[in-house]
Amino acid sequence: MINWREYLVSDPNICGGQLCAKGTRVLVTVILDSLAEGAGREEILHSYPSLQPHHIDAALAYAAELAHEESLLPLRAG
Numbered sequence: 680m681i682n683w684r685e686y687l688v689s690d691p692n693i694c695g696g697q698l699c700a701k702g703t704r705v706l707v708t709v710i711l712d713s714l715a716e717g718a719g720r721e722e723i724l725h726s727y728p729s730l731q732p733h734h735i736d737a738a739l740a741y742a743a744e745l746a747h748e749e750s751l752l753p754l755r756a757g
Contacts, residue, residue, distance in 0.1 A: 683744070686737035698741070700734035703727070710738040 688701045698707040705727045713723050714735075724730055 680743070681733065681736045681740045683737040683740040686733050687741060700730055700737070703729040703734070705730055705734070707738045707741060710735055711742055714739070 686701050687698050687707055689696050689698045693699060694704055694706060699705055700707065700710065709727075710723065710730070713726070718726075720732065720735055723735060724732065
């Protein structure tokens with residue numbers, strides 16, 4: 680699996696410190712939301728020309744890592 684830390688960055692001077700694709704101002708949440716809404720990789724890359732394919736892979740790896748952490752600490756039933 681790709682090491683997402685190489686391609687994603689959180690910098691307080693960029694997008695208020697939210698996690699972005701390195702070298703861009705594209706938020707990881709935007710990438711993941713686009714994928715969740717059914718957008719394909721090529722569509723996302725076309726919509727955000729500063730993105731590279733490895734940014735999408737890194738966003739997915741980040742989300743996977745979060746999902747694994749969540750399985751260790753499951754959400755409480757409401």
